[in-house]
Amino acid sequence: MFGSRRRRQRELDARLRELYLLEEAYGRYGQPPPALPSPRQPSRVPGFIALVVVAGVTISAVFAMQPQIFPDRVHELLGTTPERLLPARDIPSGPGEFSFMATQPETGDPVGYNPCEVIEVAINPDGAPDDHQELVETAIEHTSDATGLQFELVGTTEDRDFENMSMDDPVLVMWADEDEAPDLADDIAGVGGSYRVSAYGGATERYVTGFVILDRDAYDDMRSDDMRQAIVDHEFGHLVGLGHVDDPRQLMHERGGFVTHYGDGDLTGLAELGAIGCS
Ligand SMILES: [Zn+2]
DSSP, rough: OOOOHHHHHHHHHHHHHHHHHHHIIIISOOOOOOOOSSSOOOOOOOOOOTTOEEEEEEEEEEEEEOOOTTTHHHHHHOOOOOOOOOOOOOOOSSSOOOOOOOOOOOTOBEEEEETTOOEEEEEEOOOOTTTTHHHHHHHHHOOOOOOOOEEHHHHHHHOOOOTSOOTSSSSEEEEETTOOOOOTTTTTTEEEEEEEEEEGGOSSSEEEEEEEEEEEHHHHOOHHHHHHHHHHHHHHHHHHHHHOOTTTTTTBBOOOTTOSSHHHHHHHHHHHHHHSSSO
């Protein structure tokens, strides 16, 4: 699954990425391409939940689509009507805050995963805590329940290159240290984000894969089961498109707030992310 074909795909993706960023730099936006990943949302607030520090990261438009490479796209163009895999969730009403990692340039709607496709997830168990599979399965359950997006844990992987992923790679979940993932420096306990594409420069962007990276040392030291789960859940919130909020009643507070489960604002944002149309 991760053999030479995959390497060739990555080389191609890298070239496409360069082309795309050049187009962004000198074409439509007139700005140099940003350093990847961005934006980061670190904070330094001491206190009981000081370990629950999480950085949001989104990586812009890293791939370009070509139908000869991605035959599913051809099926769409031939008129196959995609259908949701799970029902959309009712959008709850509540005072809680939520935000999105990215919005569509033209409509302001959130960028999210295609609800007509399974989001595959693979775990790299190297350095992961003994309960890693349970942590990931539970985060998947919580996030799927809140979004109506369907995930599938496809197994383990030896892949650790979260900075150069191909769009057919499963979401990568792994435990690492700051030498490997500099976002985990200081008291950052996790980082999560997704890659997004826009087909042929079209207006609608979609996430296609992403990563969740947990701090190995933090998980070695952490004894609270609720906290261990809350950090993975928070990063899965980023993965599917939620950003940070200032509301401490929400799990998507940059330090996880005062809660260990998705709050009402989190759930509203997750439901909206899962309710976008198929593409
Ligand atoms: Zn975060």
